[in-house]
Amino acid sequence: GAVVSQHPSRVICKSGTSVKIECRSLDFQATTMFWYRQFPKKSLMLMATSNEGSKATYEQGVEKDKFLINHASLTLSTLTVTSAHPEDSSFYICSARDYGRGNTEAFFGQGTRLTVV
């Protein structure tokens, strides 16, 4: 199956700083990627849909100025958590689908465990 790689897998940062998470499709082009957030023992909640070459589409209640998404190429989307606070601590995970092969299966990155101290 297709491979989606997410980096870093784990990051600890201080309150007030920004953290960038990368999501790459390694063997296919992803015009659309999805960013999810998962709290402990909870489900995956969609934050935004990242569109290559255009603005991301954010879900209701997600602050676009806090969670900056850039999808500048067909294989890379980035999520930047700006001015992070302890409540932003969570598991962030991206996914992409290989539209080129008409594949509806979603492939997930490894996830990023963000801890804000």
Add this chain to the structure above:
Amino acid sequence: GENVEQHPSTLSVQEGDSAVIKCTYSDSASNYFPWYKQELGKRPQLIIDIRSNVGEKKDQRIAVTLNKTAKHFSLHITETQPEDSAVYFCAASQGAQKLVFGQGTRLTINP
């Protein structure tokens, strides 16, 4: 938008018995229904999926059934084994659009 409800939130079965997890969805336009297994701190792993043009799909010990009229689908795991213990999520989407996940079921297989 789509809303997916999943039950039960926890399920404990004896090894060798069957486990059933149920989901309902709200958007009749949804036509793709995957099931994921997630272990602690790991990415979700697709275990089976079904599209709306079929009512049932089976892969060894795992099966999924879909009732489009009632807008519900279920995961069936037979002959459960300890390694089946994990959190399972159902999801729904319209084609290759965004996936909406259920709340998850923590499945525990007791030896």
